Amino acid sequence: MKPAPPPQPPTEPVATEQVLEQHRDALKQRFPLPPPAALQRRRGGRIAKTVLPVLLVAISAVCIADPAWQVRDYQTAVGERRQITLPDGSHVLLDAGTRLQVRRHLRSRQVLLAQGQARFDVQHSAWRPFQVEAGPVHVRNYGTVFDVDRQGDLSEVTLWRGEVGVRVEGGGAEQRLKPGQRVLAQAGSLSPPEPVSPDRADWTRGRLQFDRLPLSEVLRILQRYHDRPIVLDDPALGPLQVSGVFDADRAETAVALLPEILPVQVLTAADGSLHLRARR
CATH class of the missing domain: 2.60.120.1440 (Jelly Rolls)
Known part of the structure; x- marks a missing residue:
């Protein structure tokens, strides 16, 4: 008769949870956890390290774009x-x-x-x-x-x-x-x-002073003060030079005075527009 085989160790391993439970207190003493406040600070620090560079980039982009x-x-x-x-x-x-x-x-x-x-x-x-x-x-x-x-x-x-x-x-x-x-x-x-003459500053008070200014330029300025078109029918008259002092608030009167100093005539059309032509 053969002798009985020696007893075998158990085949099922001990559960991990059981091992941790047996040594939990010893592990806590050896590896203590930081207090909750410290954990919160660490989490906040990680967030700050992530968010801060993004904020800096955004602020820099705004400053460069200058919207x-x-x-x-x-x-x-x-x-x-x-x-x-x-x-x-x-x-x-x-x-x-x-x-x-x-x-x-x-x-x-x-x-x-x-x-x-x-x-x-x-x-x-x-x-x-x-x-x-x-x-x-x-x-x-x-x-x-x-x-x-x-x-x-x-x-x-x-x-x-x-x-x-x-x-x-x-x-x-x-x-x-x-x-x-x-x-x-x-x-x-x-x-x-x-x-430039200091008198040029008088436009701020409605006083227009022209010193050898081309007629085309004078009419452009006077047009700002007249609600009907001022038309230079003959572009060849544009270079004629104008000198004098005019009241910007009476632009139509200023245009009417131009034939006294230039070889031009002023005609009023049916729509009220003023037309300058060479004097005949």
């Missing part, structure tokens, strides 16, 4: 002049027939002059420059009083106090002006600064 966060439109009717005060304390006087848009940005102040003329008396700010865009002409203010007169893509910039820089699209470096100077600017062309 406008407030936009206001202003305009004047024929014969109307209007004074506006901007939130930064700057003042803008709009001539008749002028349209512009003021945009407040995070890092800059921008004005888009669509048509007409305006005087800017700017409150200086070292970190938020003031700029005027007149089509392809860009005027940067350095704490000044200046005029911008837009005539389509051509603009006349006149400086009365302080300093401005003028540049044009497709042109060279920025041109700095001194008080009492003006430039004519358009895409790819910027005239040298030239002196």
